[in-house]
Amino acid sequence: xxxxxxxDVKPQSRLDAxxxxxxxxxxxxxxxxxxxxxxxxxxxxxxxxENADAIATAISADFGSRSKxxxxxxxxxxxxxxxxxxxxxxxxxxxPKSVGxxxxxxxxxxxxxxxxxxxxxxxxxxxxxxxxxxxPLVAALAAGNRVxxxxxELTPRTSEFLAGFLAKLFPEExxxxxxxxxxxxxxxxxxxxDHLFYTGSTEIGRRVMRAAADNLTPVTLExxxxxxxxxxxxxxxxxxxxxxxxxxxxxxxxxxxxxxxxLVPKPMLADFAAGLEAAIRALYPKLRDNPDxxxxxxxxxxxxxxxLVDEARERGVRVVQINPASEQLVPEARKFAPTLVIEPxxxxxxxxxxxxxxxxxxxxxxxxxxxxxxxxARPRPLALYYFGAGTAGRxxxxxxxxxxxxxxxxxxxxxxxxxLPFGGVxxxxxxxxxxxxxxxxxxxxxxxxxxxxxNAASLLHPxxxxxxxxxxxxxxxx
Ligand code: NAD
Numbered sequence: 001x002x003x004x005x006x007x008d009v010k011p012q013s014r015l016d017a018x019x020x021x022x023x024x025x026x027x028x029x030x031x032x033x034x035x036x037x038x039x040x041x042x043x044x045x046x047x048x049x050e051n052a053d054a055i056a057t058a059i060s061a062d063f064g065s066r067s068k069x070x071x072x073x074x075x076x077x078x079x080x081x082x083x084x085x086x087x088x089x090x091x092x093x094x095x096p097k098s099v100g101x102x103x104x105x106x107x108x109x110x111x112x113x114x115x116x117x118x119x120x121x122x123x124x125x126x127x128x129x130x131x132x133x134x135x136p137l138v139a140a141l142a143a144g145n146r147v148x149x150x151x152x153e154l155t156p157r158t159s160e161f162l163a164g165f166l167a168k169l170f171p172e173e174x175x176x177x178x179x180x181x182x183x184x185x186x187x188x189x190x191x192x193x194d195h196l197f198y199t200g201s202t203e204i205g206r207r208v209m210r211a212a213a214d215n216l217t218p219v220t221l222e223x224x225x226x227x228x229x230x231x232x233x234x235x236x237x238x239x240x241x242x243x244x245x246x247x248x249x250x251x252x253x254x255x256x257x258x259x260x261x262x263l264v265p266k267p268m269l270a271d272f273a274a275g276l277e278a279a280i281r282a283l284y285p286k287l288r289d290n291p292d293x294x295x296x297x298x299x300x301x302x303x304x305x306x307x308l309v310d311e312a313r314e315r316g317v318r319v320v321q322i323n324p325a326s327e328q329l330v331p332e333a334r335k336f337a338p339t340l341v342i343e344p345x346x347x348x349x350x351x352x353x354x355x356x357x358x359x360x361x362x363x364x365x366x367x368x369x370x371x372x373x374x375x376x377a378r379p380r381p382l383a384l385y386y387f388g389a390g391t392a393g394r395x396x397x398x399x400x401x402x403x404x405x406x407x408x409x410x411x412x413x414x415x416x417x418x419x420l421p422f423g424g425v426x427x428x429x430x431x432x433x434x435x436x437x438x439x440x441x442x443x444x445x446x447x448x449x450x451x452x453x454x455n456a457a458s459l460l461h462p463x464x465x466x467x468x469x470x471x472x473x474x475x476x477x478x
Contacts, residue, residue: 012187014178015148015178015184015187015188015191016191018148018172018176018178019119019148019191019192019193021172021173021176022119022146022147022148022172022173022174022176023118023119023146024173025146025173025174026116026118026119026145026146031115031116032116032144034090034091034094037090037142037144038087038090040141040169040170040174041083041086041087041090041138041141041142042087043169044083044134044138044141044169045080045083045084045087047165047168047169048076048079048080048083048134049080051165052072052076053068054161055071055075055076055130055158055161056068056071056072056075056076058155058157058158058160058161059071059075059129059130059155059157059158061157062126062129062154062155062156062157062158062297063155063294063295063297064295064296064297064333064334065291065293065294065295065333065335066251066294066295067251067291067292067293067294068291069292070250070251070292070294071130074128074131074250074251074255075128075129075130075131076130076131078131078135078415078416079130079131079134079135079138081416081418082135082138082418082434082435082438083138085418085419085435086138086139086142086435086438086439089435089436090142090439093114093142093436093439093440094114094439096111096112096113096114097111097112098110098111099111099112101449104474104475105449107452107454107455108449108450108451108452108455109449109450109452110447110448110449110450111447111448111450112445112446112447112448113445113446113448114143114439114440114443114444114445114446115144115443115444115446116143116144116145116442116443116444117143117145117194117195117442117443117444118145118146118194119145119146119147119148119193119194120140120145120146120148120193120194120195120196120442121147121148121149121150121188121189121191121193121195121196121197122136122137122140122147122148122149122150122197122198123185123188123189123196123197123198123199123200123208124136124149124150124151124152124199124200125152125199125200125201126152126154126155126158126297127251127254127255127256127297127356128251128255129151129152129155129158129159129162130158130162132199132222133149133151133162134162135433135434135438136197136199136433136438137149137166137175138438139433139434139438139439139441139442140197140442141174141175142438142439142442143438143439143441143442143443144443145194145195145442146173146174146175147174147175147176148175148176148177148178148188148191148193149162149166149175149176149177149178150177150178150179150180150184150188151163151177151179152200153180153181153182153184154297154298155297159179160179162177163177163179182204185204185208186207186211189207189208189211189212190211190212190214190215191215192215192217193212193215193217195217195218195219195220195442196208196212196217196218196219196220197219197220197222197431197433197441197442198219198220198221198222199222199223199256200222200223200224201223201224201354202223202224202225202354202427202428205221205223205429208221209221219430219431220423220429220430220431220432220433220441221424221429221430221431222256222422222423222424222429222431222433223256223382223424223427223428223429224256224356224382224428225260225354225379225380225381225382225424225427225428226260226261226351226353226354226355226378226379226381227257227258227259227260227381227382227383227384227385227403228259228260228261228262228263228374228375228381228384228385229244229259229261229262229263229384229385229386229387229411230262230263230368230371230372230375230384230385230386230387230397231262231263231264231265231268231272231387231388232265232368232386232387232388232389232390232393232394232397233265233268233368233388233393234388234389234390234393235387235388235389235409236387236389236409237268237271237272237275238275238279239387239409240272240275240387240409241272241275241276241278241279242279242282243385243387243409243410243411244259244262244276244279244360244385244387244411245276245279245280245283245338246283246411246412247259247385247411247412248338248358248360248411249280249283249284249293249338249358250412251294252293252294252295252296252335252336252357252358253355253356253357253358253359254294254296254297254301254356254357255412256382257382257383257405257411257412257414257415258355258356258411258412259360259383259385259411260354260360260361260381261351261355261360261361261362261363262360262361262362262363263363263364263365263371263374263375264362264363264364264365265364265365265366266364266365266366269342269343269362269364272362273340273342273362276340276360276362277320277322277340280322280324280338281322281324284324284338285324285325286325286327287323287324287325287327287329287335287337288325288327288328288329288333288335293335295333295334295335296334296335296336296357297334298334299331299334301356301357302331302334302336304357305336305355305356305357305358305359306336307349308341308348308349308350308353308355308357308359309321309339309341309350309359311348311349311350312341312344312348312350315344315345315348317341317342317343317344317345317348318341318342318343319339319340319341319342320339320340320342321337321338321339322337322338322339322340323337336357336358336359337358338358338359338360339358339359339360340359340360340361340362341359341360341361341362342361342362343362343363343364344361344363368393368396368397369396369400371397372396372397372400372401375401376400376401376402379426379427379428380402380403380404380424380425380426380427380428381403381404381428382403382404382405382424382428382429383403383404383405383406383407383412383414384397384401384403384405384406385406385407385408385410385411386398386406386407386408386409387408387409388408388409394408402425402426403425403428404422404423404424404425404428404429404432405420405422405423415434418434418435419434419435419436420434420435421433421434421435421437422434422437423437459471
């Protein structure tokens, strides 16, 4: 971080200075070759593995308590797996693609070259503070870019760690970390990047896109929303409950693709709620001192989640809080007991806003088409989960709903399948990454037309006489 620190100037000028530094280096050196990119990624993988425990410690300190196992499984491993896959498949992704030019333009040839965009900005959130900063970085470096990263201020220890960790691995002219809160985020998103990749709430996503529009900077927006779970009438209820309990309570529900609410056939509602309660008790026999059960990130979010539950109670809705060992949970530790909200009216906040905590509303439906209509009456979600044994219900739900991604008879794991593009649609975002989708997001696919020495292009040129009549017959067949 030498250059950034050495420049004793105001934040905006510091940001400008780093961008200028990176842009000048990009123009000076051009696109890095395959060996350099792979070498960068391999060094990154080795450093992540070496620092896995330090990463888990920093994140846990930021959360108050964050399961170290969950950090390894959900923050560290996905990045290592994604980077390894990238190292392996990068030669194929980088290779120029030959395309036909059509019989009329023969013997010319067409080629698509994948070029780095230049300097890209990445803004990351707090909920998976390592994964959501480093996974886009991997894709951006694989595509040959230089990167400025702005991690979240809500996880200060992890963000500090990221700054130091990346500064040891890369010169600032290749990767620079900028620390700060909303104000710095706003200044950062107004920089004339060649691409801006934002992960966070839909609300801030709007502001980021507005700021980027002034520079015509293209954006990828990885946003949130209310991801539904639809239980089909033929679902294996016990298996569905296990998967939903896991997906909802990983990171205490602070997961962008966590099941937000469940839609259950009316006759199955009571069994589903009971099954879910049993599954939750089995996963988390106690909460207070259980290192497996993560805290809510801060007092503001803790209070926000309580308000969702309190409002439901005040409206007379049945609320089931699952505290298996009947422990006293103190607000300071911010462990929020898993909570089911049974059949809430849809005007409640818990049914209008993304929950982002361990609270699951359960609603009943009459027909599968009613459940589909319920989903379609709301903004397009980031994920959708369907549980059912047969293919008819599954195919109907997949065909009739639009979500960023979907998983069948499972929750969350589609995000871990590196070759499935990950991203939202509509209010849950735009653009995608992971695997080759990430490489393409951070590349410019340049179309190149290669003319042959012997060609008939002069037939297209004026003055238009008999040759033009011949061309007309050739092109249109008449
Ligand atoms: P957030 O939008 O509050 O903050 C995200 C980042 O934006 C932070 O680095 C923050 O400093 C920065 N920021 C704040 N104000 C800004 C501004 N005016 N301009 C530019 N940047 C600004 O989001 P959050 O609370 O950290 O994250 C939670 C949300 O993110 C949830 O909605 C969740 O669903 C979503 N999310 C989405 C994904 C995904 O992959 N689609 C992943 C994780 C989280």
